[in-house]
Amino acid sequence: MPRPTIKDVATAAGVSKGAVSFALNDRPGVAPETRRRILEAAERLGWTPSPRARALSVSRALAVGLVLARPARVLRADAFFPAFISGLESALSEHGHALLLQVAEHDDEAAYRRLAAGGRVDGVLVTDLQVDDRRPALLEELALPAVIVGPHLGDGFGPQQSALGVDDVPGVTAAVQHLASLGHARVAHVSGPLTMVHGRSRRDAWASAMAAAGLPAGPLVEADFSAESGAAAMRALLRLEEPPTAVVFANDVMAMAGLSVAQARGVSVPRDLSVTGYDDTEIAAHVQPPLTTVAIDVVAWGRAAALRLLELVDGRPPSPVDLPPARLVVRGSTGPAPTTPSSSSS
Amino acid sequence: MPRPTIKDVATAAGVSKGAVSFALNDRPGVAPETRRRILEAAERLGWTPSPRARALSVSRALAVGLVLARPARVLRADAFFPAFISGLESALSEHGHALLLQVAEHDDEAAYRRLAAGGRVDGVLVTDLQVDDRRPALLEELALPAVIVGPHLGDGFGPQQSALGVDDVPGVTAAVQHLASLGHARVAHVSGPLTMVHGRSRRDAWASAMAAAGLPAGPLVEADFSAESGAAAMRALLRLEEPPTAVVFANDVMAMAGLSVAQARGVSVPRDLSVTGYDDTEIAAHVQPPLTTVAIDVVAWGRAAALRLLELVDGRPPSPVDLPPARLVVRGSTGPAPTTPSSSSS
DNA sequence: CACCACTTCTAAACCGGTTTAGTACAGGAA
DNA sequence: TTCCTGTACTAAACCGGTTTAGAAGTGGTG
Numbered sequence: 001m002p003r004p005t006i007k008d009v010a011t012a013a014g015v016s017k018g019a020v021s022f023a024l025n026d027r028p029g030v031a032p033e034t035r036r037r038i039l040e041a042a043e044r045l046g047w048t049p050s051p052r053a054r055a056l057s058v059s060r061a062l063a064v065g066l067v068l069a070r071p072a073r074v075l076r077a078d079a080f081f082p083a084f085i086s087g088l089e090s091a092l093s094e095h096g097h098a099l100l101l102q103v104a105e106h107d108d109e110a111a112y113r114r115l116a117a118g119g120r121v122d123g124v125l126v127t128d129l130q131v132d133d134r135r136p137a138l139l140e141e142l143a144l145p146a147v148i149v150g151p152h153l154g155d156g157f158g159p160q161q162s163a164l165g166v167d168d169v170p171g172v173t174a175a176v177q178h179l180a181s182l183g184h185a186r187v188a189h190v191s192g193p194l195t196m197v198h199g200r201s202r203r204d205a206w207a208s209a210m211a212a213a214g215l216p217a218g219p220l221v222e223a224d225f226s227a228e229s230g231a232a233a234m235r236a237l238l239r240l241e242e243p244p245t246a247v248v249f250a251n252d253v254m255a256m257a258g259l260s261v262a263q264a265r266g267v268s269v270p271r272d273l274s275v276t277g278y279d280d281t282e283i284a285a286h287v288q289p290p291l292t293t294v295a296i297d298v299v300a301w302g303r304a305a306a307l308r309l310l311e312l313v314d315g316r317p318p319s320p321v322d323l324p325p326a327r328l329v330v331r332g333s334t335g336p337a338p339t340t341p342s343s344s345s346s
Numbered sequence: 347m348p349r350p351t352i353k354d355v356a357t358a359a360g361v362s363k364g365a366v367s368f369a370l371n372d373r374p375g376v377a378p379e380t381r382r383r384i385l386e387a388a389e390r391l392g393w394t395p396s397p398r399a400r401a402l403s404v405s406r407a408l409a410v411g412l413v414l415a416r417p418a419r420v421l422r423a424d425a426f427f428p429a430f431i432s433g434l435e436s437a438l439s440e441h442g443h444a445l446l447l448q449v450a451e452h453d454d455e456a457a458y459r460r461l462a463a464g465g466r467v468d469g470v471l472v473t474d475l476q477v478d479d480r481r482p483a484l485l486e487e488l489a490l491p492a493v494i495v496g497p498h499l500g501d502g503f504g505p506q507q508s509a510l511g512v513d514d515v516p517g518v519t520a521a522v523q524h525l526a527s528l529g530h531a532r533v534a535h536v537s538g539p540l541t542m543v544h545g546r547s548r549r550d551a552w553a554s555a556m557a558a559a560g561l562p563a564g565p566l567v568e569a570d571f572s573a574e575s576g577a578a579a580m581r582a583l584l585r586l587e588e589p590p591t592a593v594v595f596a597n598d599v600m601a602m603a604g605l606s607v608a609q610a611r612g613v614s615v616p617r618d619l620s621v622t623g624y625d626d627t628e629i630a631a632h633v634q635p636p637l638t639t640v641a642i643d644v645v646a647w648g649r650a651a652a653l654r655l656l657e658l659v660d661g662r663p664p665s666p667v668d669l670p671p672a673r674l675v676v677r678g679s680t681g682p683a684p685t686t687p688s689s690s691s692s
Numbered sequence: 693c694a695c696c697a698c699t700t701c702t703a704a705a706c707c708g709g710t711t712t713a714g715t716a717c718a719g720g721a722a
Numbered sequence: 723t724t725c726c727t728g729t730a731c732t733a734a735a736c737c738g739g740t741t742t743a744g745a746a747g748t749g750g751t752g
Contacts, residue, residue: 003465005708016732021710031730048463052407053708056398056737063446068432081428086414089449098466100409101445103435117394119349120444227632257632264634286573286603287633288610351738362702367740375700399738402707 004045013041024049051096063098064309065121069108069128079252079281080298084149087302088125095310097122109138116142122313125149125305129197136161145312147305151201162318164308166301168198169205171294171326172248175276176209178292178328179246183337184274188219188244190233190254199225202250202278218244223254230254234261245273245337252277252284252293259287259333270335280329289332297324350391359387370395397442409444410655411467415454415474425598425627426644430495433648434471441656443468455484462488468659471495471651475543482507491658493651497547508664510654512647514544515551517640517672518594521622522555524638524674525592529683530620534564534590536579536600538571545571548596548624564590569600576600580607591619591683598623598630598639605633605679616681626675635678643670 010017015038023030023038030038055062066088068081089099100121104111112135115121123145126135139146140158148157150165157163179187189206192199203220210217221236223229230249234257237243249255255277259269267273269289277284280295304321311318356363361384369376369384376384401408412434414427435445446467450457458481461467469491472481485492486504494503496511503509525533535552538545549566556563567582569575576595580603583589595601601623605615613619615635623630626641650667657664 003463006710007708017709018711018733019731022731025710029730034730050708051464051466052398052402053737054710056402056739057708057710059737061398068428068435079425082414085447086449089414089447093448093460099447101431101435101447102439103432114439117349118397120397227628231632253629256629260632260634260636282573283599283602283629286577286606288606290606352740353738363739364703364741365701368701371740377700380700396738399707400740402709403738403740405707 003050004047006047006049009038009042009045009047012045013038051098060313061120061122062096063100063121064092064306064313065100065102065115065124067108067111067115067124067126068101068103069111079279083298084127084302084305087299087304088306089302090299091303091306092310097310108135112138112142112144116144123147123309125309130195131197131200132195133197145309147309147312149301149305150197160312162308162312164305164321165198166296166323166326168201168326169208171278171296171328172202172205173209173212174326174328175248175278175292175294176206176213178330179248179274179276179334180213180215182246182274182334184246185215185337186218186242186244187215187246187248188221188237190221190223190230190237190247190249190258192223192225192250194222199250206248223250225251225254227253227257230257231261234258235265238262238265238267243273246275246334247273248276250278252279252281252291255291255293255333256284256287259289259291269333272338274334274337276334285331292331292334293329294326295329296326300324349396350393352393352395355384355388355391355393358391359384397444406659407466407468408442409446409467410438410652410659411446411448411461411470413454413457413461413470413472414447414449415457425625429644430473430648430651433645433650434652435648436645437649437652438656443656454481458484458488458490462490469493469655471655477541477543477546479543491655493655493658495647495651496543506658508654508658510651510667511544512642512669512672514547514672515554517624517642517674518548518551519555519558520672520674521594521624521638521640522552522559524676525594525620525622525680526559526561528592528620528680530590530592531561531683532564532588532590533561533592533594534566534583536567536569536576536583536593536595536604538569538596540568545596552594569596571597571600573599573603576603577607580604581611584608584611584613589619592621592680593619594622596624598625598627598637601637601639601679602630602633605635605637615679618684620680620683622680631677638677638680639675640672641675642672646670 006017006020010020019030020038023035051062092099102111102115115124125147127149129148129150136148136157145160148161148163151168152163176187187210189203191203194200194203207217219237219240221233223233230253237247247258249258255275259275262269262273269275277291277293280293284291284293300323304323308318352363352366356366361380365376366384369381397408438445448457448461461470471493473495475494475496482494482503491506494507494509497514498509522533533556535549537549540546540549553563565583565586567579569579576599583593593604595604601621605621608615608619615621623637623639626639630637630639646669650669654664
């Protein structure tokens with residue numbers, strides 16, 4: 001027996017389709033007794049409305065889209081998306097919306113167009129924003145509500161768009177201050193791509209925190225968030241005439257790879273060199289030495305992003321969100337600055 | 347201007363809705379000249395069929411579901427899903443299907459029921475199968491086609507179900523043989539939960555490979571794939587009267603955590619102890635020493651799973667898949683067995 | 693010429709909901 | 723009594739496609 005339809009419920013309750021629809025959506029114009037009878041019949045038949053049909057008649061998809069714009073290689077190592085998705089979905093399912101995934105290897109523009117053209121989603125989440133990203137403009141053109149996930153940009157977005165994200169500044173600042181208080185003066189930064197908003201924002205946060213601590217701008221190496229690039233950055237820093245005594249990495253993966261390079265070169269961490277990461281990945285606490293890093297609540301972030309998107313879709317005013325702030329987790333990879341100027345002995 | 351509908355195309359081409367539908371689905375009964383005119387009109391208006399409407403009339407959802415059944419804490423560290431999803435989606439989008447995600451913290455049964463009741467998906471992918479999993483039976487009851495992702499189980503599944511996965515045996519066997527050839531005789535295994543199919547299958551593979559190499563069964567510690575549990579397992583192994591000279595971990599995360607514990611205890615890897623992982627996570631190559639591990643092509647796996655599911659949904663016979671086999675990647679964490687019986691000096 | 697088969701196309705039903713227009717009936721006021 | 727208003731409900735249109743039944747036109751055969 002196929003799933004019962006609204007018609008089955010209607011005949012079972014001895015009323016018309018319309019009455020059932022009214023009763024189930026709590027709309028006036030149905031006598032209490034009739035409503036009760038209808039609900040009882042629906043219950044008895046085990047009827048649930050079909051989102052398919054519902055979506056068609058209300059002209060809404062009842063789903064939102066997330067485009068994974070990173071290449072599979074990078075996705076492979078990523079700890080952000082699973083947690084983020086988990087948060088997203090928990091909020092969405094509470095509101096009867098589904099989460100639709102689309103993976104765009106390169107041409108993400110086409111992916112968004114497909115999503116919009118199909119009318120399969122009511123809105124989308126945009127992650128990994130580039131500094132000069134064309135997607136907000138594209139989505140505005142497609143009239144697709146969007147939540148841009150990441151640190152705030154200066155520029156405003158369209159009326160159908162909203163930026164939402166954990167502020168990088170406090171976390172990175174805490175890391176720099178922590179190092180400064182340990183006596184470090186040459187604090188380098190290994191950033192993500194500076195073409196990406198969260199690559200750049202962490203770089204900026206590091207630079208201003210350094211200035212605020214009264215320290216000279218340390219060396220900066222631009223990497224791409226991958227382990228390989230983190231390792232390369234560390235090698236470059238160690239080749240410097242005056243290597244830094246501490247390195248602030250823009251994420252854990254690079255930090256761990258950097259850590260490994262330093263150790264392989266006989267540089268002891270944290271005795272000769274302090275290292276910090278960002279993300280608080282699960283393994284971060286389980287490498288040798290355990291990584292000092294910045295923890296963010298990605299699940300909460302996902303929930304907040306989903307709720308904001310639903311508000312946009314419904315045309316409701318955005319309610320304020322307060323995300324748990326990033327916090328520094330001090331572990332074994334940071335220690336007092338070496339007194340002997342950058343000698344390296346195992 | 348809202349998206350054009352099939353009716354707009356019909357009037358533009360001077361034909362009926364039905365004719366347009368025929369023309370666009372390459373069905374006979376349309377004169378070549380008419381077909382051309384219709385396609386031209388559709389092109390000019392920029393029309394794309396609405397999956398919403400299409401799904402309703404063909405009584406298919408044109409989407410498949412994936413339930414992430416792991417708690418957020420574990421998901422956080424997981425490198426499997428992003429890559430797997432990436433593979434899934436690439437195959438699905440080629441066939442006009444969408445990927446719908448559902449996250450089930452605990453009660454995954456309810457998640458599947460929701461998916462089935464809503465009729466939002468035509469089939470589902472089941473991961474992380476438990477040895478005594480109720481989901482295959484549940485899905486059969488719900489008449490929801492399913493691909494069970496993971497190593498084959500002995501029992502057959504329903505007609506609407508199919509198991510598909512990378513065989514664990516060759517990878518684990520290669521790891522054990524590699525260690526045996528290096529002279530290791532006491533090779534321990536740190537497994538995932540033995541209530542999980544892939545936890546058990548890797549354990550079994552290790553046990554038979556040991557037997558095949560003519561070695562006595564080494565110590566076995568059951569863990570849960572998390573870093574914390576891997577660390578605990580390593581501590582337990584080091585406490586043994588006769589600690590193993592090599593440890594085969596069931597995944598990279600546990601292996602890296604175990605590696606770290608050994609080093610913290612002053613056990614040198616690979617001099618005193620060899621360690622292997624499973625997954626070939628990105629960071630595995632960038633810890634100190636780099637991890638010897640088993641690489642699997644998770645993206646290809648995802649593609650294959652998606653294609654098989656589409657076959658099931660369409661009622662086509664399953665086509666054989668050949669997944670690239672797991673292969674051992676030898677790095678620095680494995681070396682010759684120590685000659686002095688398990689002395690530990692830094 | 694009558695009949696049949698085949699191709700090409702249209703009209704209408706259908707998927708399963710929501711929503712609008714309109715009907716039936718009750719009670720209250722003039 | 724008649725008229726009006728409001729409530730409770732039904733019938734039908736609608737969302738945007740697919741699919742079936744049937745109509746119209748064409749060509750071939752006896």
